[in-house]
Amino acid sequence: MTEAEHLSIAIVGSGGAGALTSGNLLLEAATAAGWYGLLTRTVGPQIRGGEAAALIRLANRPVECLADQFDLLIGVDWLNADRFGAEIEVGPHSLVISDPRSGELPAFVKNSGIRVVEIPLKEITKSIPEGRPNMIALGIAAKLVGLNEEVFTALIEKRFAEKGRVASQASRAALQAGFAAAADIQFDKRLAPPVAGKKRWLVSGNEATGLGAIRGGVRFAAAYPITPASEILEWLAPRLAKVGGVLLQAEDELASINMIIGASFGGTPALTATSGPGLSLMIEALGLATAAEIPIVVVDVMRGGPSTGIPTKSEQADLNIAVYGFHGDAPHLVLAPQSIGDCLFTAQWAAYLAEALQAPAIVLSDQFLGQTVAAIERPADVAFIGERIRHAGADAPYQRYALAANGISPMAIPGMRGAQYTAEGLTHSERGTPTSGAAAHRVQLDKRRDKLEQFTFGDHWATIEGKGEIAVITWGSLTGAVREAIELAGRDGIAVRLVAPRLLLPVQNVRFAAALDGVKRILVVEQSHSGQFYRYLRAHYDLPGEVRVLHRPGPFPIRPSEIHKAIAEWRK
Amino acid sequence: MEEMILTVDTQLACKPSDYRSDVKPVWCPGCGDYHVLMAFTRAFAQLAVPAEQIAVISGIGCSSRIPAYTNCYGFHGVHGRSLALASGLKVTRPDLTVVVASGDGDGYSIGGNHFLHACRRNIDMTYVVMDNRVYGMTKGQPSPTTEPDFDTAISPGGTGLSPFHPLVNALASGANFIARCFAGEPNETAAILVEAIRHPGFSFVEILSPCVTYRPDQKAWKDLVHPAPVGATNDPAKAARRIMTDDGFNIGILYRGERRPYQPKFGRQSLDPSELEQEFEI
Numbered sequence A: 001m002t003e004a005e006h007l008s009i010a011i012v013g014s015g016g017a018g019a020l021t022s023g024n025l026l027l028e029a030a031t032a033a034g035w036y037g038l039l040t041r042t043v044g045p046q047i048r049g050g051e052a053a054a055l056i057r058l059a060n061r062p063v064e065c066l067a068d069q070f071d072l073l074i075g076v077d078w079l080n081a082d083r084f085g086a087e088i089e090v091g092p093h094s095l096v097i098s099d100p101r102s103g104e105l106p107a108f109v110k111n112s113g114i115r116v117v118e119i120p121l122k123e124i125t126k127s128i129p130e131g132r133p134n135m136i137a138l139g140i141a142a143k144l145v146g147l148n149e150e151v152f153t154a155l156i157e158k159r160f161a162e163k164g165r166v167a168s169q170a171s172r173a174a175l176q177a178g179f180a181a182a183a184d185i186q187f188d189k190r191l192a193p194p195v196a197g198k199k200r201w202l203v204s205g206n207e208a209t210g211l212g213a214i215r216g217g218v219r220f221a222a223a224y225p226i227t228p229a230s231e232i233l234e235w236l237a238p239r240l241a242k243v244g245g246v247l248l249q250a251e252d253e254l255a256s257i258n259m260i261i262g263a264s265f266g267g268t269p270a271l272t273a274t275s276g277p278g279l280s281l282m283i284e285a286l287g288l289a290t291a292a293e294i295p296i297v298v299v300d301v302m303r304g305g306p307s308t309g310i311p312t313k314s315e316q317a318d319l320n321i322a323v324y325g326f327h328g329d330a331p332h333l334v335l336a337p338q339s340i341g342d343c344l345f346t347a348q349w350a351a352y353l354a355e356a357l358q359a360p361a362i363v364l365s366d367q368f369l370g371q372t373v374a375a376i377e378r379p380a381d382v383a384f385i386g387e388r389i390r391h392a393g394a395d396a397p398y399q400r401y402a403l404a405a406n407g408i409s410p411m412a413i414p415g416m417r418g419a420q421y422t423a424e425g426l427t428h429s430e431r432g433t434p435t436s437g438a439a440a441h442r443v444q445l446d447k448r449r450d451k452l453e454q455f456t457f458g459d460h461w462a463t464i465e466g467k468g469e470i471a472v473i474t475w476g477s478l479t480g481a482v483r484e485a486i487e488l489a490g491r492d493g494i495a496v497r498l499v500a501p502r503l504l505l506p507v508q509n510v511r512f513a514a515a516l517d518g519v520k521r522i523l524v525v526e527q528s529h530s531g532q533f534y535r536y537l538r539a540h541y542d543l544p545g546e547v548r549v550l551h552r553p554g555p556f557p558i559r560p561s562e563i564h565k566a567i568a569e570w571r572k
Numbered sequence B: 001m002e003e004m005i006l007t008v009d010t011q012l013a014c015k016p017s018d019y020r021s022d023v024k025p026v027w028c029p030g031c032g033d034y035h036v037l038m039a040f041t042r043a044f045a046q047l048a049v050p051a052e053q054i055a056v057i058s059g060i061g062c063s064s065r066i067p068a069y070t071n072c073y074g075f076h077g078v079h080g081r082s083l084a085l086a087s088g089l090k091v092t093r094p095d096l097t098v099v100v101a102s103g104d105g106d107g108y109s110i111g112g113n114h115f116l117h118a119c120r121r122n123i124d125m126t127y128v129v130m131d132n133r134v135y136g137m138t139k140g141q142p143s144p145t146t147e148p149d150f151d152t153a154i155s156p157g158g159t160g161l162s163p164f165h166p167l168v169n170a171l172a173s174g175a176n177f178i179a180r181c182f183a184g185e186p187n188e189t190a191a192i193l194v195e196a197i198r199h200p201g202f203s204f205v206e207i208l209s210p211c212v213t214y215r216p217d218q219k220a221w222k223d224l225v226h227p228a229p230v231g232a233t234n235d236p237a238k239a240a241r242r243i244m245t246d247d248g249f250n251i252g253i254l255y256r257g258e259r260r261p262y263q264p265k266f267g268r269q270s271l272d273p274s275e276l277e278q279e280f281e282i
Helices: A019-032 A121-126 A133-145 A150-159 A165-182 A205-215 A230-242 A253-265 A276-292 A319-324 A342-357 A367-371 A438-453 A476-491 A509-515 A532-540 A560-571 B033-047 B063-069 B082-092 B104-110 B112-121 B166-173 B186-198 B216-224 B236-245 B273-280
Strands: A002-004 A006-013 A036-043 A052-059 A070-075 A090-098 A115-118 A189-191 A200-204 A220-223 A246-249 A270-274 A296-302 A333-335 A360-366 A373-377 A422-424 A462-465 A470-474 A496-501 A503-505 A521-526 A546-551 B054-058 B073-076 B097-103 B125-131 B177-182 B202-208 B250-256
Touching (some): A019 A133, A019 A373, A121 A165, A205 A342, A205 A367, A230 A367, A246 B082, A253 B112, A296 A342, A342 A360, A360 A367, A360 A476, A367 A476, A462 A509, A470 A560, A476 A496, A476 A521, A496 A509, A532 A546, A546 A560, B033 B097, B033 B125, B054 B082, B063 B073, B063 B097, B082 B097, B097 B104, B112 B202, B125 B186, B166 B202, B166 B236, B177 B186
Parallel strands (some): A002 A189, A090 A115, A220 A246, A470 A496, B125 B202
Antiparallel strands (some): B177 B250
16 A cells, blocks of 8 residues: 555546536545645536546645546446547556446557456445435545545535435435445555645636636626636626626627726726637727726636637647737737636736736636636735726826826826826827827837836746756646656756746746746747747747757646656756 | 716806817818717706716717717727727716717627617617718728618629618617717707617617718708607507608607616625635635
8 A cells, every 4th residue: 555645536427427526526525634636627518418527636735737647547437438538548557447337448448458446336326215326436436545434424415405315315325335335446545644734725717717806806897608718707797796896798709808998997997708719809909908008807718729629628829819919019918827726816916917007918827727626725815906096186187198107197087077088099199189190109109018018027927946957938727737747857856947937928038037047958838739838938038058849739738747758858 | 986976067057168178070071970079069068967977988980089079088999899898887887977979880880799789788878870871981881871772992883782770770679769860950969869868778879970071962861851750659669660661861769768777786895805715715
């Protein structure tokens, strides 16, 4: 019996088999027992009746990505499970639990030659009135990783409260049967005891984004439903109402972005959330927000693209449009959260920065961050609350776009007497009056550039960890996988530096150069087919020494071992 | 913010000139939109709402230049999206009087979808479309309301398409107040704008506003317009029949609906934001 720092479990089943329910309960129970972990669900394209898998990683300390292999694979049934072959990698030491009456083993299991233990889930279920095989599967998984039965009692009561006592009793009985069935299964790993930590949260990136937005001062949201961003909207709608805000469902993304511009013009910090296709539709109005200097936040939960692409899976391929998509010269903010917990900070910081700089801020989250639920340490409180500089109401005629040393003009809010102005998308004078004059055009372009470039963003602009002459530069959701790879490299005696900018625009040349001081080799890691991040780095920064790029498209996240391998091979 | 409406101004007589800025319009001499601007300022003066409590929101096109010519708060946004922008503003600032200005291209073509949904949503604001049945600012292309045989460079011999009927679409989509005006009658137009702004919910005012440059034929409109033979109805079926069968030059209030405006509660806090995190705690 070995104590593992982390264990990965996949529970698969056809639609309605309850694989996701089992997975969620397993993560909740493990969290309640003091462990950390995360759960990514992966589903087929069907709304109902499709296959589903809960991909879970449990650990004795915080984890931010899935592991390379699954230690335990449980099939509630195997219908269409082959579709998950590319996502669920099993190794020689993995264990598969299979019900001999639930269909043929998927090819990726059969061909791997790994150990399969047959447990008749359906047969056992027959002896439990209203019992369901997925709860037996849950019992088996729980027992094998080292959880005890008691921790589930309250969770099951809560989850099945609506369904009544029979359902709740049946679930507990099935769970017990699972624990009993697992007693004789030989599985030589147990989760190591959790390291003591702070208060835990169980939260998804999309929920954390919503909370960050509210903490940052957002009180208005308008949006059009889109996968994988809709949970942000569904989380925000009832909660915004409670904190004095409102969410409007717009008729399309063109309306969403213009609605939030309207609300912000009226003085209310505002946000929309979308995915790539929606961001494309919003681009024109993002130019308006830039020119008219209206603070707004646009969250893009990236998915596989272009076009409809893979709506349910992750990719980092909207970087180009976020950075370069605007027409004209349009300085704006682009930020990217680096973990599920960091979605909170980044959304809050974006709301703060948008308001402080009277500029649009795009937050590039992705499907993995957005829809993965993680047990994390409670994120630290930060004091970023969006508040724009308001016009004080002096006697002199108000000039909305007056030049200021820092480029930020005090903003009047409708209702303020004597400061009426027209917010303007045409090139305008300081007063806001349209002009096609070269001088005014230049002056306002300079102003909008300077206000972003002169601002002090502080240490939050990037995560910089470690020393060493090798640096891995990455961004967004891959930061966690890179961090793990660097740790693996460290065990080989290779010191590697991590540089992950959270702030992608405006670029931070001086700080970036300092972060790479002494670096001789650079590995760029990103999840895009064309190497968008690498090209972005090349365009804006000096990359000293030899540079390699590890990049591939989604939908499967680049895993720590791939990055570790790239580092190790290069060392040779 | 409710109390902000009642400033001292409401006690004093307001003049139309109080609502006019010193910015010189870009419109051609003789453009109908000058008269619409006149009607705007007269209506605002009659309503006696302080200029800083009014927001005039627009998109792109000749008519959309109007906000800066008023002394109100204004937003000259992107093409076709003025209704969406105004909706976000009004929902979060119910204390403001929100007037949206558009044209037949901005409002019925690129902004067509927002028109339907703004009618359906029924937020308390007034939508004024200056219809001259042509794209003026881009020099004379056909708009959704252009006659099928109107010959233009981009559609030689005419589009051959039947014109879009804005009023009946507004009615079908749920607009709560529908009127047709003629720019050449600024006093009558101002009186209708006052009614439109006062009427709860989404008010739609189509103003026939001639383009003297690309549609000199529209100078004849002054002889074609006539008051609607009957007053406004609150019966959508009756209104639909009248609007569908009139000659397009009936001037007046054609429909007054009784739907409740959409105004979600905004600004009423029942939970401190710091308590939101409790749901994530394990």
